[in-house]
Amino acid sequence: MSKTNLIIAVFLVTATALASVFMKWQDLTKADSGIYFSEQATLKELAKKNDVPVKEILHHLSHEDYAYWQLPRNKPLEQLAIDPAIVKHALEHEDEDNPIFDILKFVLWAVLLAVVVLYILKKKSIEKFRLIAMPLSVVIFGVALGDSPNPMEATVKIFKLFNKMTGEPVIVVISFILFTLFSIWGAKLLCSWGCHLGTLQESLFNIPLFREKNKFQVPFVVSLVSRLVFFYCIYYAAFWNRP
Structure with missing residues (x-):
């Protein structure tokens, strides 16, 4: 584990904490008048x-x-x-959100991702770590603490921003940038650990029954085009011509 990665980890956790406070500042300071x-x-x-x-x-x-x-x-x-x-x-x-609780969730989530990356870089074998940490992460961040933070939610809010459904453009963009930075730091980090559904899928994949590789593989070009078409269809159905 290099000092560079440790510095990046501290920076991203700190940035997450500051961004969370900024995003929830209005909720923290407003009077609880219902x-x-x-x-x-x-x-x-x-x-x-x-x-x-x-x-x-x-x-x-x-x-x-x-x-x-x-x-x-x-x-x-x-x-x-x-x-x-x-x-x-x-x-x-x-109006029911608890800003302090949301801030703590984001910070704990960032700490989890930082610990995961640093541990992976330090250890040669992480099979046992994945076997225990992934289900635990799903239970804590996907169930006990709710479904947020969620990288997909940040992506959806970008589309909502374009459709004028989200009121604070700065907050939406900051959230999206934060998720992007984590994604750049660790390859597939958000898909495997930062996204609760992705973590659940990885947890299931760790079960021997699901680890058998299929002999047939879809060509990359076909897979990519299919995903883009599917993504466009979802976007069209969700946002196009909506009043």
Whole structure:
């Protein structure tokens, strides 16, 4: 293990801590006065009063009924064809985050990735380490502490930013850059350790039954084109022509 990698590890953990505090600073400093809600207010007014993008509210409402994407944004809530309680619940959902808890999660996640890279660079064999650490990581970061931080979430928020669904461009970009730096530092680090689903897949792969290699391999070009087409289809279905 070189001093350079140790310095990089300290830098990335520190950067994660500072970025987390910056991203949650508004939540840390704002008074806990609850949400603003009135049936006489419009969706735009509710969004502005609660500092939430109106599309985020509609996105949450669409979980109940996709047709809610079509709700007028400039009419009072009492005139809309929706139960006001559902809108209130959506606002409460946006306001329920615990900023200190989120900061600690991000820092612990960064420490985990740093420890993993430094350990891998130090040891020649990491099979036993993977066998224990990966399932433990899934349980802690994928279940006990929730599904965030998540590299895919940062990527999704970039697309949301383009679609005007995320209200803080600086925060979205910082988060994306942070994940990118970790990805550059460790090849496949985020896929194997930083992403909870990826870590779960790797954990399953460690089971002897799943480690048998298939004789057939899809050509790289076919695999790459298929992924790009699939990615485009998902993007088109999720964001294209959305109101």
